[in-house]
Amino acid sequence: MNIEKKRELETMTVCVSGRVDSSTAAEFEQQLLGNLSGISRLLLDLAQLEYISSAGLRVLLKAHKTMKSQGGKMSVQGANEEVREVFAITGFLEILHVEDAAKDREQKSQAKADSERELSRGDSHIHVRFRKFQLGDEYGIMECIRDEYSDTYFRRNLYDPYYIRTKAENESITFLVAETEQSKIAGFMMLKPFQQSRSVVEIASQIFRKEYRGYHMAEPFFEYAMELLRAGECTAVYCYPVMFHDITQRLMHRLGMQETGLRLNLFDMTRTTHSYERGHNHKQSEGIQVMALGQRDIGTIYLPAEHTEFCTQIYDRLGVYYEVGSMSGAKCGMQQGTRYSSRRDERQHCLEIEIEEPGVDLQQIMQAMLALTPLGGGWTTNAYLNIRHPSTEEAYQALKKAGFFFTGLKPLCGEREYLIMHHPGEVKVFLEDYAASEEFQKITAYVRGCMEQAWREKRL
Amino acid sequence: MITSGAVQAGAQVIPECDSRYRMTGSADLQDYRNFEDFVEYALTHLALQKKNIVRMQVAFDELYTNICYYSGAKRVAVSIGKDPDETVYMILEDDGRPYNPLEKPDPDVSEPLTEREEGGLGIYLVKRRMKDITYAYSNGRNQLKVMISDVEEV
Numbered sequence: 274m275n276i277e278k279k280r281e282l283e284t285m286t287v288c289v290s291g292r293v294d295s296s297t298a299a300e301f302e303q304q305l306l307g308n309l310s311g312i313s314r315l316l317l318d319l320a321q322l323e324y325i326s327s328a329g330l331r332v333l334l335k336a337h338k339t340m341k342s343q344g345g346k347m348s349v350q351g352a353n354e355e356v357r358e359v360f361a362i363t364g365f366l367e368i369l370h371v372e373d374a375a376k377d378r379e380q381k382s383q384a385k386a387d388s389e390r391e392l393s394r395g396d397s398h399i400h401v402r403f404r405k406f407q408l409g410d411e412y413g414i415m416e417c418i419r420d421e422y423s424d425t426y427f428r429r430n431l432y433d434p435y436y437i438r439t440k441a442e443n444e445s446i447t448f449l450v451a452e453t454e455q456s457k458i459a460g461f462m463m464l465k466p467f468q469q470s471r472s473v474v475e476i477a478s479q480i481f482r483k484e485y486r487g488y489h490m491a492e493p494f495f496e497y498a499m500e501l502l503r504a505g506e507c508t509a510v511y512c513y514p515v516m517f518h519d520i521t522q523r524l525m526h527r528l529g530m531q532e533t534g535l536r537l538n539l540f541d542m543t544r545t546t547h548s549y550e551r552g553h554n555h556k557q558s559e560g561i562q563v564m565a566l567g568q569r570d571i572g573t574i575y576l577p578a579e580h581t582e583f584c585t586q587i588y589d590r591l592g593v594y595y596e597v598g599s600m601s602g603a604k605c606g607m608q609q610g611t612r613y614s615s616r617r618d619e620r621q622h623c624l625e626i627e628i629e630e631p632g633v634d635l636q637q638i639m640q641a642m643l644a645l646t647p648l649g650g651g652w653t654t655n656a657y658l659n660i661r662h663p664s665t666e667e668a669y670q671a672l673k674k675a676g677f678f679f680t681g682l683k684p685l686c687g688e689r690e691y692l693i694m695h696h697p698g699e700v701k702v703f704l705e706d707y708a709a710s711e712e713f714q715k716i717t718a719y720v721r722g723c724m725e726q727a728w729r730e731k732r733l
Numbered sequence: 734m735i736t737s738g739a740v741q742a743g744a745q746v747i748p749e750c751d752s753r754y755r756m757t758g759s760a761d762l763q764d765y766r767n768f769e770d771f772v773e774y775a776l777t778h779l780a781l782q783k784k785n786i787v788r789m790q791v792a793f794d795e796l797y798t799n800i801c802y803y804s805g806a807k808r809v810a811v812s813i814g815k816d817p818d819e820t821v822y823m824i825l826e827d828d829g830r831p832y833n834p835l836e837k838p839d840p841d842v843s844e845p846l847t848e849r850e851e852g853g854l855g856i857y858l859v860k861r862r863m864k865d866i867t868y869a870y871s872n873g874r875n876q877l878k879v880m881i882s883d884v885e886e887v
Binding site for chain 2: 292294295296323324325326327328330331334337338341354355358359362363364365429435439616617618619620
């Protein structure tokens, strides 16, 4: 732990970095409370605070009491997600006046954003209010999930009310709900930042209770979400509609989202219940749809020669400015080590690999990973290749040699740009059984070509 | 098996155990730093996500200091490991008075901070942020096991 103090007239600013726990709390107390006389405003800058335990909370409470007793005010700024979560759980968030610039902006945009609608299905009419999460909604949200997926929904965290509440409280995920006049949660969705960034947001988990189908609730609900996002600092929105029904795909398209690719074989359908047609696929897939909101110029991307046309068409439809970098100009060879991360979903038998910087060892790494996670027994792999890196072509060829085929783009419009490749292992893919909108049919047709090429070349 | 440069003299590391990482030390805050290093070492080597490392570190802080302050224990053992389903666990054992911290009522966090009774926040924090916690007393030892799921959010 390290502490820096700065005093200006009656304002004391204290920057705390490192850890405040049992071993450092005493020093924290001494430093923080040591010299508060004559201070009317105590500002704690916690941007560099790694974590805080209850020993540290006790010190904050003492400081709060001291400031209150001398008629002053104490506030906190810059706390990271973990620290905010601790504050949220223990009730410190409200009381410490934890400041968050993004939150202020959101609150301003929220005033106008609550939205009420009259909806009808034949002769039946309902009144629905779209709004942000309030305490207690977590149980209604869980009922929506159980109604559609019983206990098989792949986002396992959403079966935990504490998780929902905490994420909503510390605002790392925005939950939106559709509430009826009887105060019942008819449906919900999540706005989930892409890797902590607030500028790229995923619209996720749009789930409605079956009894409210047919009221056309989804479209105004999405419009409400879009309105919130436009009012914020969001530069791009994306979503992953499932391919076992096309309702969300069509809706999102009507709202202006563009189809960019597929994430194949993410769910094990033998372990998932849902209320739609099943078809032959043992594993099911998601599409990717994207809409650019703010930033229009995304800079240079590098594309494999055989997919340049397909990819540039997608970027053109997204309406962003971009430049396709030329490989010959950047022919400096690949770097030595690949930088990548991966995650395994044991439940869905799915391995996802993000390749941030491909290196000469990429093919070896992929083969090693496939050896560690043998692609039998329903295991499948998706690789996301960063196409901001000049070695895209070499990396693409290496992935092809390792048995992967192209399935589209995940273009986050300025934040990150990925090309997606898939290895189905032993899982058979019946693309014709997907419930795809016209736009997604074009994508699946293209992906089918890539998959068949892999068969022909006996890479699979 | 553990061979850790982070664990210093004075604390005893016992390699044979079903847990992958285990360390014993004294229950009087003397060994706090050693334990802290050990916990960080073990969690880092289990390749936990950063946020889960932090949660486990806070949990360790709360549970270990509770033992030191209130249990009358002389020795503490900490074991850390990971199950095949990505559940990471930490077990704290001590030879103090039988005490189940899970029985302690949760503080009323909706009450104004200044009017709250002190204490109880630590174990409450642990309860709220762990996937599961179990308590057992056997062979003259308190055994508290906390578990966290390290499956990445999709």
